[in-house]
Amino acid sequence: MTVHGKMEIDFEIKAPADKFHDVFSCRPHHIPNISADKIQGVEMHDGDWGKAGSIISWNYTHDGEAKVAKELIEAIDDEKNLTTFRVLEGDLMKLYKNFVFSVQATSKEGGGSIVHLTIEYEKLSEEVTEPYSMLQFGVHLSKDIDLHLMEQAQA
Incomplete structure (x- = not known):
């Protein structure tokens, strides 16, 4: 119960950790x-x-539906390339009492980075499912950002 x-999930990107974190x-x-x-x-x-x-709001599409999330930027740690967001209002709060999303990028030897989403x-x-699809959403969004940063670096 x-x-x-x-x-948590870890995955590799090609972009430098500091550039990814900056986004x-x-x-x-x-x-x-x-x-x-x-x-x-x-x-x-x-x-x-x-x-x-700071408090920001996101308009996003998840599982084919338009959604919104109002979030507190709870922490920014530039040394660790870590940003933490706490959802205050929006669609996720219909299912969850608390929802905190963290993204951290760590430089990888030889170039690129490891992204750690939490x-x-x-x-x-108990009927509410675990937010696997939100974790995957974070991975796919991170990959889009990585591709954009790599295209910028080549331009």
Whole structure:
């Protein structure tokens, strides 16, 4: 009878860790231009881009449906290339009491990076499924960002 959970995944990208981290930490409002099929808009509600404590909202498409999430940028650690988002309002809160998404990039010897995605959550009830599809969404979004950064580097 677990309502609390944590999911993690690691995968490789070609982009440098700091460049990848910069997109999530300082420039999430650019993501709709990078991955328009997944993210349609990112708006600032309170605070400043690149600052922990800021509140942003995401308009996104997940499982073929338009959705929204209002999130607190809970932490930005530039040394560890880590950004943590806590969902405050939106579609995910219909299923989860708490939902925290972290993305970290670590430089890989010889170039490229390892991305570590973490989702920590508390379901509203046992009937709610684990957020596997949200973890995959994060992987696919990260791959889109990687492709964009690599295309920029070649331009």
